[in-house]
Amino acid sequence: MFTLIKGAKVFAPHDLGVQDILMAGGKIAAIQEKIDPPKGLSVKEVKAEGMIATPGVIDLHVHITGGGGEGGPATRVPEIDISHLTQAGVTTVVGVLGVDDFSRNPDTVMIKVLGLRQEGMSAYMMTGSYGFPPSTITGSLRRDLALLPPVVGVGELAISDHRSSQPTFEDLAKVAAEVRVGALLGNKAGLVHLHMGGGQAGMDYLFQLVRKTEIPITQYLPTHVTRTEELFEQALTFASMGGFIDITLTGERPTQEINVAEALTRMKNKNIKTDCLTFTSDGNGSLPKFDENENYIGMGIGSPSSLLREFKRLVVQGGFEASDLLPCLTLNPARRIKVDGKKGSLEVGKDADLILFDGDWNIDSVWCLGKHMVKGGEPLVKGFCAR
Structure with missing residues (x-):
């Protein structure tokens, strides 16, 4: 599954300005000013204009x-x-x-x-x-x-x-x-x-x-x-x-x-x-x-x-x-903890751990290793005892 976040202001954690982010296979696949959805592949597109993306x-x-x-x-x-x-x-x-x-x-x-x-x-x-x-x-x-x-x-x-x-x-x-x-x-x-x-x-x-x-x-x-x-x-x-x-x-x-x-x-x-x-x-x-x-x-x-x-x-x-x-x-x-080779920043090849905020720094969505865990501030994944 590919996930494409479109038009977010990206802090990676330093300010990169407005960018698109492509996630695939649990990793950050691309960060560019404009990314077109890969042709012939299933892509979930997230419209993020006016929103803020940061590492988890x-x-x-x-x-x-x-x-x-x-x-x-x-x-x-x-x-x-x-x-x-x-x-x-x-x-x-x-x-x-x-x-x-x-x-x-x-x-x-x-x-x-x-x-x-x-x-x-x-x-x-x-x-x-x-x-x-x-x-x-x-x-x-x-x-x-x-x-x-x-x-x-x-x-x-x-x-x-x-x-x-x-x-x-x-x-x-x-x-x-x-x-x-x-x-x-x-x-x-x-x-x-x-x-x-x-x-x-x-x-x-x-x-x-x-x-x-x-x-x-x-x-x-x-x-x-x-x-x-x-x-x-x-x-x-x-x-x-x-x-x-x-x-x-x-x-x-x-x-x-x-x-x-x-x-x-x-x-x-x-x-x-x-x-x-x-x-x-x-x-x-x-x-x-x-x-x-x-x-x-x-x-x-x-x-x-x-x-x-x-x-x-x-x-x-x-x-x-x-x-x-x-x-x-x-x-x-x-x-x-010596995991900065794969975590802590939004870079190509690193783990797709990402937060998407609204413009007022309220959490909208969270991805862990590319898996959508929170949407609209509500959990998509709960533990066994909390279901």
Whole structure:
């Protein structure tokens, strides 16, 4: 089946102007100012004048098997349905565990990854969880990275947080070393994805890892870095050293002191390019609320839709350029997990993961690997339990 999108304004993720896009065999077959339908072939034509086409979102941090539990068994978040991802524009997802790594574990994340792939989207995962030593599938981090194709790193491993296992510097160094070797053997990115809490230590261990070991700074990806003023200042320093940072775009998140517009402005003022930055949703994860003594007082649930909701707000209301922010949702995360050879941008030969917006940045259609998943904002494909 050929699909021809006619006359959309294309951000690939950088602005290409008005173009036609031809998809075939799950790939981008052509991007040109004018493409005539191939003669003698079945072509589905989509009229897109006045609309906007972008690569699909790559979300590196979604609790696909459900997060939560900090408020007791009744607060465990259920598994996510594929339609909740695609309706949010997510065409590639990376599953993570959180604080609960016994009622959910890397095996269940792997099964969910395989299920999402079977349903038509691209899915990967991190092995491990908040805890130390990290729980694994094969018995070792090195083997998980080297032998299991969907595994792209370890995480989210919690530090500076009252819910973490309080790993030492030596513990973290051993994890990073195992992941580094496993990633080399498996030709993987091998991210050490760190959940940053609001503790006083902040990123101290991370700076020690960079100074005292030979493991490249680019192996690490700290997230939730806008949680406190002190943590974000450390994140800016880390980025200025050549490190990568991740900002959680959950607009209603009660524990983020720095909003994303302020964070982006401060990065610009310090001449830190956004090449180092990714946006993630913490989708389907718990958003627990704690009082000043770290007592649980309430719970929310993160949503993948927060990514494009916040993106739209930044562009429409905040005056930011779409072409400056889109790489943080597409090409940058593709590079972080080493799939930029096939994802993250609209280029001939790459996977046909594509979003079509109306002129006001509202999602109209989504394709995953050339398969039409969302039309008119409504899902065409739902998971087994959501049918």
